[in-house]
Amino acid sequence: MYNASDLRKNLKIQIDGDPYVITEFQFVKPGKGQSLYRCKLRNMINGNQFERTFRSVDTFQTADLQEKKMQYLYPEGNKYCFMDLETYEQVYLTEEQLGDAKNFLIDSLEVEILFFGDTPLGITLPNFVELTVTRADPWVKGDTAAGNSKPVTVETGYQLLAPPFVEEGEKIRIDTRTGDYVTRVKN
Amino acid sequence: MIHVPAIMSPVSKIKDRDSARNKDNLLIRAMIIRGIRQFFIDRDYLEVETPIRIPAPAPETYIDAVPSDGWFLHTSPELCMKRLLAAGYSKIFQITKCFRDKERGKHHLPEFTILEWYKTGIDYWEIMNECEDLFLFISHYLGMGEIIRYRDMKIDLRKPWIKISVRDAFECYSPLSLEKAMEDNRFDEMVACHIEPHLVCEKPVFLYDYPVSLGALARSKKDDPTVAERFEIYMGGLELANAFSELTDVDEQRARFTEERAHRHELGQTTYPMPQIFLDALHDMPDSAGIALGIDRMIMIFTGTDTIDDVVTFTPEKL
Numbered sequence: 359m360y361n362a363s364d365l366r367k368n369l370k371i372q373i374d375g376d377p378y379v380i381t382e383f384q385f386v387k388p389g390k391g392q393s394l395y396r397c398k399l400r401n402m403i404n405g406n407q408f409e410r411t412f413r414s415v416d417t418f419q420t421a422d423l424q425e426k427k428m429q430y431l432y433p434e435g436n437k438y439c440f441m442d443l444e445t446y447e448q449v450y451l452t453e454e455q456l457g458d459a460k461n462f463l464i465d466s467l468e469v470e471i472l473f474f475g476d477t478p479l480g481i482t483l484p485n486f487v488e489l490t491v492t493r494a495d496p497w498v499k500g501d502t503a504a505g506n507s508k509p510v511t512v513e514t515g516y517q518l519l520a521p522p523f524v525e526e527g528e529k530i531r532i533d534t535r536t537g538d539y540v541t542r543v544k545n
Numbered sequence: 546m547i548h549v550p551a552i553m554s555p556v557s558k559i560k561d562r563d564s565a566r567n568k569d570n571l572l573i574r575a576m577i578i579r580g581i582r583q584f585f586i587d588r589d590y591l592e593v594e595t596p597i598r599i600p601a602p603a604p605e606t607y608i609d610a611v612p613s614d615g616w617f618l619h620t621s622p623e624l625c626m627k628r629l630l631a632a633g634y635s636k637i638f639q640i641t642k643c644f645r646d647k648e649r650g651k652h653h654l655p656e657f658t659i660l661e662w663y664k665t666g667i668d669y670w671e672i673m674n675e676c677e678d679l680f681l682f683i684s685h686y687l688g689m690g691e692i693i694r695y696r697d698m699k700i701d702l703r704k705p706w707i708k709i710s711v712r713d714a715f716e717c718y719s720p721l722s723l724e725k726a727m728e729d730n731r732f733d734e735m736v737a738c739h740i741e742p743h744l745v746c747e748k749p750v751f752l753y754d755y756p757v758s759l760g761a762l763a764r765s766k767k768d769d770p771t772v773a774e775r776f777e778i779y780m781g782g783l784e785l786a787n788a789f790s791e792l793t794d795v796d797e798q799r800a801r802f803t804e805e806r807a808h809r810h811e812l813g814q815t816t817y818p819m820p821q822i823f824l825d826a827l828h829d830m831p832d833s834a835g836i837a838l839g840i841d842r843m844i845m846i847f848t849g850t851d852t853i854d855d856v857v858t859f860t861p862e863k864l
Contacts, residue, residue: 385650391733392607
C-alpha cells in the first residue's frame with residue numbers, strides 16, 4: 359500500500375486492477391492549503407495515458423510486478439518466444455512490447471522479462487550484446503575521404519554506424535541502451 | 546550592477562558540481578537578502594530574531610511541523626512576531642529558516658527561508674503596496690530595471706499589480722463554484738489546477754479575499770464576515786507570499802484554532818498544544834497587517850529558474 363506522499367516519477371501502482379507507471383509527477387501545495395500530487399500515468403498493459411490529481415487522503419495498491427530471467431528462443435509471426443530457465447515455461451512478447459530490443463535478440467540471449475501476475479509486459483536486455491556483422495563495405499586503407507564511420511548491418515538486420523575498419527564476419531559489441539557501437543570483439 | 550565579492554572562487558576551483566552550477570544564483574541570493582535588509586532598514590523597520598524551536602506552533606490544518614525533542618521547529622515565526630507587536634513594537638521584519646514536514650517538490654523544500662514583516666495601524670491593502678515597492682527596490686538593487694525576464698516570460702513589476710478577488714477568480718476560471726468547492730473540500734485543487742494557470746501573466750497578481758475558514762489568523766471583513774482579509778501573490782506561475790489583516794479578537798482566534806485542531810484530529814494528524822501565551826498576548830495587539838514571503842521563490846524569480854533546488858546551497862537529498 360502506498361500513500362499519496364509516496365508518489366514519485368517511475369513509481370508503479372495498481373488502479374482498478376491494472377498496473378500503471380507514473381511518467382510525470384509534480385508536488386503542488388498552496389502555502390496554507392492541502393498537498394496535491396499531480397500525476398501523468400501510463401497503463402503498463404495497453405499504454406493508455408491519463409492525468410490525475412491525487413490528494414493526501416488517497417491510497418494506492420502496489421502493482422504485483424516481478425522480473426524473471428528468461429532465454430530468447432525464436433520469432434513466431436510478429437511474436438517472440440522466451441523460456442523461463444527454471445520452469446521451462448514459455449511466453450510470447452509482441453513486437454510492440456519489445457520495441458528497440460528486437461534489434462538485439464539473438465538465439466539463447468538471457469534477458470529479464472517483467473510480469474504483472476502472469477502477463478508479460480516488457481523486457482530488459484543485458485547492457486551489452488555481441489553481434490556478428492553481416493554486411494559492411496570493404497575498408498580501403500588510407501582512404502581518408504570515407505570519414506570516421508560507415509554503416510554496417512548485424513545479424514539481426516539492425517543497422518548502425520561503426521568505424522571504417524570493421525569488416526564482414528567480425529563480432530562487435532553494442533550498447534543496447536543507446537544502440538551504439540562500443541568495440542570490435544576479437545574471436 | 547551586482548558587486549562581486551572578492552572571495553568568490555572561480556567555477557573551476559569548485560569541486561562540487563551542483564554548487565558550481567548554482568554559483569551565480571548564490572551570488573544573486575546573497576544580494577537579494579542584502580537588498581531586503583536595506584529596504585526595511587530604510588523604512589525604519591526593526592529586524593528581529595524569534596526562536597526557531599517552539600512548544601506550540603499555530604494549529605493549521607494542512608501545515609505539519611517537524612517535532613524537535615518534545616517541541617517543534619517553527620513553520621513560520623508568525624506567533625512570536627505578533628507577540629512582539631503586542632509588546633509595543635510597531636514595525637518589525639525577520640528573515641529566518643522555517644520547517645514544514647513532508648513538503649518537497651519543484652517549488653518546495655522542507656527547510657526554506659522566509660521573510661515576514663508586520664506593521665501596526667495598517668491593513669492588507671497597504672501590505673500589497675509595500676510588496677510592490679519591495680520587488681521594485683530589489684530589481685533596481687540587482688540592476689535589473691522595472692520589467693524583468695523570467696524564463697520565457699516578461700514580468701512587469703511597475704505599480705499597480707493586478708488584483709483579483711478569490712470570488713471573481715472562481716467565477717472566471719473554476720469549473721466548480723466557490724461554494725461547491727468549499728463544500729467538497731476541493732478549494733485548493735480548483736486554485737492549483739484551474740485558477741493558477743490563468744494567473745501567469747505579464748504582471749504579478751494579488752489573489753485576495755479568501756473564505757474565512759481559510760484564514761485561521763486573518764481578520765474577517767467588516768461588511769462581510771464570511772470573507773477573510775487575506776491575499777496571496779502569484780508571479781510567473783509561482784506562489785510567493787501570503788498576507789493578512791491580522792485577527793486581534795481573542796475569542797475569535799481561539800475558536801478558529803479550536804476548529805483547525807479539530808480538523809487535524811479528524812485527519813489523524815498530530816495536534817499541537819493550544820498556543821495559550823500567544824492568545825493571552827493578543828489582548829494587547831493593535832490592528833496590524835503582516836506577510837510571509839518565500840525568499841527562495843523570490844530568488845527563483847530573479848535568477849530565472851523554475852526549480853527551487855537551483856537557488857539553495859544544498860537540498861536535503863545532497864546532505
